[in-house]
Amino acid sequence: MLTKNLIWSVVLMILAGSVFYIARGFPTLPKQAVGAGTFPMLIAVLLGLSGLLLGLSELFSARPDPVADAASGIPAPPLSQSIPALLALGAVPLSCAYLSGPIGFTLAAAMPTTAFMLALRRSRPIQTAILCFGFCALIFWAFTKGLLVPLAPGIFRTVIGI
Amino acid sequence: MSISKTKKLIKGAFAATVIGAASLMTAGAALAEYPEKPITFIVPWGAGGGTDTTARIVGKLMEEALGVPVNVVNRTGGQGVVGHSAIATAEPDGYTLGLITAEVTMMHWQGLTDLTYESYTPLGKMVGVVGGLQVKAGSEYADAQAVIDAIKANPGGMTGSGTGLGGIWHLNMAGMLTSAGLDADAVRWVPSEGAAPALQELVAGGVDIVTPSINESAAMIEAGEVVSLAVMAPERSVHFPDVPTLKEATGIDWNAGSWNGVAGPAGLPDDVLAVLLPLIEEIQASEELAEFVNDRKLNLFALPADTWSGELADIDAAMGDTMRAAGIIE
Amino acid sequence: MELFQQSFALVLQLDVIIALVAGGAFGLFLGAMPGLTATMALALLVPVTFFLPPVPALSLMLSAGSMAIFAGDLPGALLRIPGTPASAAYCEDTFRLTQGGCAELGLGLGLFASVIGGLVGSLILTFAAPMLARVALNFSSYEYFWLACLGLTCAALVSQSTPLKGVISLLLGLLVATVGLDSTTGYPRFTFGSVEMMGGISFIPAMIGMFAVAELVNSIARTPPVQGKPTQRIGSFSSNISKRVWKYRGHATRGSILGTLVGALPGAGADIAAWVSYAISKRLSKTPEQFGNGSEEGIVAASSANNSSIAGGWIPTLVFGIPGDSGAAIIIGVLYLKDLAPGPTLFLYKPEVLYAVFIAFFLANILLLFMGAVMIRLSTNILRVPFSVLAPLIMIFCVVGAFAMNNSYFGVGIMMAAGVVAFALKANDIPVAPAILGMVLGGLLEKTFLTSMVKANGDPLMFFSRPIAASLGIITLALWGLQLWSSWKKRQRLTQTG
Numbered sequence: 001m002l003t004k005n006l007i008w009s010v011v012l013m014i015l016a017g018s019v020f021y022i023a024r025g026f027p028t029l030p031k032q033a034v035g036a037g038t039f040p041m042l043i044a045v046l047l048g049l050s051g052l053l054l055g056l057s058e059l060f061s062a063r064p065d066p067v068a069d070a071a072s073g074i075p076a077p078p079l080s081q082s083i084p085a086l087l088a089l090g091a092v093p094l095s096c097a098y099l100s101g102p103i104g105f106t107l108a109a110a111m112p113t114t115a116f117m118l119a120l121r122r123s124r125p126i127q128t129a130i131l132c133f134g135f136c137a138l139i140f141w142a143f144t145k146g147l148l149v150p151l152a153p154g155i156f157r158t159v160i161g162i
Numbered sequence: 163m164s165i166s167k168t169k170k171l172i173k174g175a176f177a178a179t180v181i182g183a184a185s186l187m188t189a190g191a192a193l194a195e196y197p198e199k200p201i202t203f204i205v206p207w208g209a210g211g212g213t214d215t216t217a218r219i220v221g222k223l224m225e226e227a228l229g230v231p232v233n234v235v236n237r238t239g240g241q242g243v244v245g246h247s248a249i250a251t252a253e254p255d256g257y258t259l260g261l262i263t264a265e266v267t268m269m270h271w272q273g274l275t276d277l278t279y280e281s282y283t284p285l286g287k288m289v290g291v292v293g294g295l296q297v298k299a300g301s302e303y304a305d306a307q308a309v310i311d312a313i314k315a316n317p318g319g320m321t322g323s324g325t326g327l328g329g330i331w332h333l334n335m336a337g338m339l340t341s342a343g344l345d346a347d348a349v350r351w352v353p354s355e356g357a358a359p360a361l362q363e364l365v366a367g368g369v370d371i372v373t374p375s376i377n378e379s380a381a382m383i384e385a386g387e388v389v390s391l392a393v394m395a396p397e398r399s400v401h402f403p404d405v406p407t408l409k410e411a412t413g414i415d416w417n418a419g420s421w422n423g424v425a426g427p428a429g430l431p432d433d434v435l436a437v438l439l440p441l442i443e444e445i446q447a448s449e450e451l452a453e454f455v456n457d458r459k460l461n462l463f464a465l466p467a468d469t470w471s472g473e474l475a476d477i478d479a480a481m482g483d484t485m486r487a488a489g490i491i492e
Numbered sequence: 493m494e495l496f497q498q499s500f501a502l503v504l505q506l507d508v509i510i511a512l513v514a515g516g517a518f519g520l521f522l523g524a525m526p527g528l529t530a531t532m533a534l535a536l537l538v539p540v541t542f543f544l545p546p547v548p549a550l551s552l553m554l555s556a557g558s559m560a561i562f563a564g565d566l567p568g569a570l571l572r573i574p575g576t577p578a579s580a581a582y583c584e585d586t587f588r589l590t591q592g593g594c595a596e597l598g599l600g601l602g603l604f605a606s607v608i609g610g611l612v613g614s615l616i617l618t619f620a621a622p623m624l625a626r627v628a629l630n631f632s633s634y635e636y637f638w639l640a641c642l643g644l645t646c647a648a649l650v651s652q653s654t655p656l657k658g659v660i661s662l663l664l665g666l667l668v669a670t671v672g673l674d675s676t677t678g679y680p681r682f683t684f685g686s687v688e689m690m691g692g693i694s695f696i697p698a699m700i701g702m703f704a705v706a707e708l709v710n711s712i713a714r715t716p717p718v719q720g721k722p723t724q725r726i727g728s729f730s731s732n733i734s735k736r737v738w739k740y741r742g743h744a745t746r747g748s749i750l751g752t753l754v755g756a757l758p759g760a761g762a763d764i765a766a767w768v769s770y771a772i773s774k775r776l777s778k779t780p781e782q783f784g785n786g787s788e789e790g791i792v793a794a795s796s797a798n799n800s801s802i803a804g805g806w807i808p809t810l811v812f813g814i815p816g817d818s819g820a821a822i823i824i825g826v827l828y829l830k831d832l833a834p835g836p837t838l839f840l841y842k843p844e845v846l847y848a849v850f851i852a853f854f855l856a857n858i859l860l861l862f863m864g865a866v867m868i869r870l871s872t873n874i875l876r877v878p879f880s881v882l883a884p885l886i887m888i889f890c891v892v893g894a895f896a897m898n899n900s901y902f903g904v905g906i907m908m909a910a911g912v913v914a915f916a917l918k919a920n921d922i923p924v925a926p927a928i929l930g931m932v933l934g935g936l937l938e939k940t941f942l943t944s945m946v947k948a949n950g951d952p953l954m955f956f957s958r959p960i961a962a963s964l965g966i967i968t969l970a971l972w973g974l975q976l977w978s979s980w981k982k983r984q985r986l987t988q989t990g
Contacts, residue, residue, distance in 0.1 A: 036674040097901040120880035368632025
């Protein structure tokens with residue numbers, strides 16, 4: 001059976017192998033055996049061994065890993081319930097990164113935040129939108145005015161005039 | 163409330179804001195004058211060293227004059243390559259500046275990087291230091307001659323430090339050794355990320371001698387942890403009149419020193435230069451800088467941007483010859 | 493004496509006092525919210541410290557850290573959900589007291605014990621750190637190499653999961669630390685041609701991702717939303733609380749000293765300090781059956797331990813640059829930002845700043861007494877703020893915080909990637925804390941390793957050539973040997989029985 005630990009074991013060994021392969025090409029210090037590649041290669045070897053050990057102990061253990069069993073034993077809520085909220089969570093950084101330029105930070109942040117909050121509690125949309133917009137405007141104001149972090153003002157500056 | 167209803171609401175809210183946003187977008191943002199946001203000031207060496215403290219004071223004076231924060235950031239590593247590349251490869255918009263050091267005229271000779279002094283817009287030379295030879299307080303070496311004798315007796319047996327491999331203080335060591343008729347690697351060089359970590363390693367007994375500037379060793383000398391045996395300069399330092407020059411102490415004729423200066427990436431626009439050039443000259447002449455230089459036992463080597471650019475070309479060519487002579491490059 | 497005057501002058505400034513109060517309020521709020529940890533509070537405050545002078549910046553962090561740990565008791569007592577993992581040890585006890593109508597007793601005891609723990613921890617920090625720094629001045633690259641190894645060993649072995657998974661997490665962290673321009677040769681490693689990657693993976697956005705974003709994802713995806721409604725009335729404190737604290741002074745002192753020591757151990761933080769102190773108190777108690785049923789001894793012992801561990805965690809952070817726990821790892825980032833590179837020379841160059849920080853520690857714990865009392869009064873209201881409102885607002889804060897690090901959305905990308913990785917690790921029961929320590933200490937470990945190799949001319953025995961280095965090295969190797977031997981034994985037992 002393909003358990004989580006086995007998947008991790010394979011992933012770790014592949015990762016270790018590629019790190020080792022790339023690090024072999026790193027230069028060494030002049031007149032020294034050590035260099036830029038020494039440490040990454042050392043880590044890669046240890047990581048590969050740990051991955052191997054994880055896989056072996058999973059395959060040959062006398063009884064299944066009690067911790068893994070217990071973890072999977074907890075009834076998690078159906079994933080479909082949390083998918084909208086997770087998507088909205090992911091939308092927050094994306095919207096801030098790509099929409100801040102054209103429409104300004106406040107709006108770019110407030111829209112996905114509103115969606116996120118609605119996905120979590122599913123009630124009172126108007127209040128939610130107002131709360132989110134207010135909070136994002138507050139963050140914008142505090143960070144640009146107080147802390148001088150250059151968040152994109154976009155249309156917010158022209159509307160409010162600051 | 164059902165899920166589909168919520169979805170509709172989210173969609174509705176989203177559409178409303180997008181329409182609202184679009185109608186307002188035409189307004190556009192106003193053009194602002196430089197500087198309108200914080201400036202990042204990169205130091206290629208570690209916190210606590212001579213370069214770092216210079217950057218902090220210059221940064222502070224710039225901040226006061228410009229009215230925006232000037233964040234001094236240490237980008238150490240790669241024997242200064244990391245920080246120097248960070249300055250050179252930054253957007254030339256005046257929001258990333260930095261302090262470049264003598265290594266700029268050295269690194270490309272060693273093939274560490276393609277960067278030369280031409281990768282920068284020089285804004286003004288600031289502060290300089292002279293090389294020294296330091297040992298741990300209470301060590302067996304009473305003077306510079308004793309150190310040279312010990313190296314002669316046991317070539318390759320002693321360790322030294324001061325900066326990265328092939329850095330200016332490594333050159334200082336190699337130059338001292340070759341001038342004394344020894345091999346350039348008669349002392350095994352232990353790379354460090356600048357003078358401060360090298361001094362810490364010396365105090366801990368990890369290396370036998372260090373050759374960073376006497377100026378950067380001042381705090382450790384005053385704390386009684388480190389003793390300076392010689393300065394690599396034609397004259398004694400005004401700050402340390404008791405320390406002999408290397409020539410006085412051993413008869414070896416070798417001088418080395420380092421400097422730093424404010425620079426930005428090549429191709430800074432004229433409107434930025436119009437703000438920065440007068441400001442840098444003002445800072446060079448300021449009492450704060452003079453006082454700071456004196457306090458920290460550094461030397462003021464102030465030069466305006468145009469004179470400095472000319473000097474950089476000369477230094478760069480001369481450095482190649484010196485490094486070859488000292489056996490650091492082939 | 494002149495030094496203390498200078499330090500007092502640095503602390504008794506309006507901005508420092510404001511930083512202490514504001515940091516404390518933020519810490520109290522986040523600590524009281526189930527699912528939001530003290531480390532998260534620190535990670536979210538980092539962007540604010542960019543713009544503060546060193547002493548207020550550090551005051552903000554230490555105040556938030558200390559108060560968040562206490563605030564974790566509040567939902568524990570009222571909802572039976574510990575606010576931070578550090579309060580989990582005695583959550584059952586405080587909740588039982590609340591059920592018995594003595595909410596104010598449980599919380600008041602916790603508050604007083606926390607303040608005592610914090611003060612004792614600060615005292616030990618003030619006296620032990622400069623002495624240790626004196627010793628550390630004689631540390632060369634060999635000693636630092638072994639010290640980093642020992643710290644990472646503790647971090648990997650102490651973690652709650654299996655040691656193997658702790659090691660995997662640690663190695664992943666070390667691997668991330670190698671990304672960027674190499675510090676000895678200047679060669680770009682694992683950057684795949686990206687200029688932004690050359691500077692390395694900056695760990696503050698990564699930390700925000702691992703502690704804040706991953707926690708949010710975890711709360712949304714894995715645990716059914718707990719929507720507690722605290723309705724219990726909290727009675728008024730009276731003088732009998734201080735009388736009871738006096739009665740348990742032995743427990744408080746023992747808990748505080750134990751907590752400071754555990755906190756100073758790299759990798760072990762407030763949660764482990766609380767568990768250890770609770771367990772020892774139970775073993776030594778005349779009434780061990782009370783533990784878990786509202787034991788006042790247990791509350792005092794564990795609550796003083798988790799608060800004192802905060803100051804304890806600062807000891808190795810300041811002296812060696814090796815963080816005592818993940819919160820202290822964030823402090824290291826702030827120290828570098830503020831031109832206070834941690835290490836023994838800091839005690840030579842900037843002693844006044846350090847003593848100012850020590851004084852701020854005392855002030856923060858005295859403030860905790862008052863702010864904590866107010867917080868207990870307000871707690872029933874504050875705990876009504878639902879997670880569904882809080883989570884999106886924290887997410888925005890995370891994004892802005894990661895952006896502010898370099899004023900670029902590259903940091904936000906790192907944050908999200910770190911969040912996803914941390915979630916994947918947690919979902920497989922791989923602890924995150926060793927990875928953080930690996931990221932923070934990777935540079936130091938590699939640098940001291942290479943320096944030592946050059947000094948030793950390739951002779952591995954030179955790593956044991958100095959007495960302190962040799963002892964540290966032998967302890968490290970012995971710990972690994974012991975660990976391997978005990979897992980081997982366990983495996984044999986398992987195969988025999990199975």
